[in-house]
Amino acid sequence: MNTYHRSIRSFRDIAQSGVDVKRPIVTLFSGGLDSSYLLYRLVQAGATEVHALTVGVGGDEQPEQIQQIADQLGVRLHQIDARSAFVEEFVQPAIAAHGVYLDTHPVSSSLSRALMARTAVQVARNLDAGMILHTANRSQNTLRRLNGALDQLGFQGPFGTPYDLDPVDREMKIKELRAVGLDEMAERSASRDSNLWCREFESGVLDDPEDHAVPESYYRWSASRGAPDAEDLEVAFRAGTPVAVNGSELPLVEIVELLNRTVGAHGLGRYTGLEHLASGIKVLEVREMPAAWLLLASRRHLETAVLDAEALREKIHVEQVWVREALEGRWFGGLRAACQAFITELVAPVTGSVRWRLAGSRTSTVSIAAADPKYVRNREDWEQESIREELSQLGGAANDENGSGQW
Template sequence: MHTPPIRSFHQIESGIDPAVPIVTLFSGGLDSSYLLLRLRQVGLTAIHAVSVDLGEDESSAYKQQIADALGVKLHVLDRRQEFAASFVAPAIAAQAVYLGVHPVSSTLSRPLIAQSAVELAATLGAQAIIHTANRSQNTLRRLNGALSLLGYQGLYGSPYDLDPVDREDKLRALQAAGVDLLDGRVVSGDSNLWCREFESGILDDPEEHAVPDSMYRWSALDTQAAPRSLTVSFEAGRPVAVDGERLPLVELIAGLNDNVGQYGLGRYSGLEHLDHGEKVLEIREMPAAWLLLGSYRHVETACLDAELMREKQHLEQIWVREALEGRWFGELRLAAQQFIDACAGQTTGSVTWQLHVGGGETRAIVAPRPRYLRDRERWEAQSIALEAAPYSAPLPPLV
């Protein structure tokens, strides 16, 4: 029989054995820190907080400080390489952009976080995996969906779903317990090596939102940045080099975030729907994504047949929808991935950009087996000559 998900603190207090291990997802933020405190207050003694390092802003030392203060065991799992290779790279090939507005980000990180938690729970014999997403966050269905599709047999879910706690109440409770979090945050943030994202707080109202420039790190504009040429290369659908230097994908993305971001490029804003159709505002900075997604489409266009690309573009939004709705491990997303991978196998080439403050243009699109023409007039003459040959012979006489 299917066990209903955890949706309130009451379920935790009444339905969890305090002596059996539990795993919580821990970011070092207010919600996840307060969750640890609340679990300790109800007498749980085997709490394991897991932090999956995907290149986020918060340091492991800061998270360890909070975990120590609350008396819980912290597990920091470095999954940056796996995230880049198995989640970001497929998203580049799938041109994973939400409704043409912004590249997806937490859509990619949540499945790997859930998978990491399931693996840790198995080694610990944990009875539950608890996270902190609330109903105004798409993370709720993405984590719950991933945990379900991964076949986790224990309890899982977020007590904040039906039992939210006021921000000031959480801060006061933590301070009373001797835990002082980094203060002064005016928005909710999420970050990984692919994206820095902001929402809520001063960004709650889509009709009036202004992001302080100080919040941008990767795309902080350097008005003195000189124009520069930059070439990114792909092999079989994977980014492999910048300006001819081959780099692991994690380092390649980090370098592009710096080199592209200094021109003020890669900022996105837009609305994203919640589980029941309501929309919320999200702000992102993704300089590497700006360049890599655009470059990939150019190389792909140089390599693939037009009809194949039209069908791929249809499947791209199916891929995005399934991943976004928490079905990364679902059959339809995996089936779409096979088609996209087949296209990626033919996508090899490079794009050279001329970057300048506020923009960039292509200067070269190169593929080893291209479908593009480099001399239209010559091609036209050759094409006419081939087609005209049958018509050059004299017509047979009329009988």
């Protein structure tokens, strides 16, 4: 019986893993340059049952193009529509937990990677696959997120990415894929990752933080279409979860899709900044996230309206523990689950609505209405009532001590 080398970090590791290449191999497949080249290398190495897995999470997937690449390379393609599972099982908890990394941007690929890993394990077990591969490299946090999730999920065969220790020059990959008829790979000018919650861009023309200009064509939801008229938009929450837009109750996946279009039309929800790698090095990433921006801001407004300051302070602390666990590929671990349980209990009273006036850079809230608020709606009336209550509790002692009531 062969002894598995659990970690795949190079193309040599695949050959030396102890897994028969005639046995099914599952690879996460995006249709991009790296994942297409991996399929090519596996086929060239004699693998006869390569299963390319695409987990659809509402991003920029192009099913026809992905199918064409798989057919041309002679591998079997599995395209799974996981949009509802992604939003309900991963985005919804992230909304409640205010999944924002270091007060800069909403976490996104940390959520989708956990779902992709879980789906890969399910498919691999159904096929009795001996290996799960992905194509993250060491300049991407995705590497440890996928590996961490695959480990926590208990996949027994080897898994990992050959690009960790064995990167292949971009031009070499393009040249070899062109030789088998895949010419379109040369057109990729940046690495992209997208889902319903966020679209991300990095590398290529965005490599240098000191000199980068994001092509407008990269944006989809917030692409420039001229200045739209200002409009009001109301989002309602129940127990910390978005449930309606402008009075119409919708599934969360439809709310996210609607807000990406509506909020993005006003040019809102863009972010450019530095991402921290495990080594401490920083890399530039660009994000587009209109729905995430508005939903997280709205829920925080309602939390502030109904929670005591001390409870909110503790929640903010736990939120960052939750974020760290998700970022480090420990989504399926006990600590994130414990944080989620605390958060779920705390946001139970977060019910109400927030109405926004969307007007580009002048966007602002015009109504924050909680079902059980701690705010006051008229300060002067509250001050007078507060004074009357305090004097009543004192039993008139202040007047008795002052005698005539004069200074």
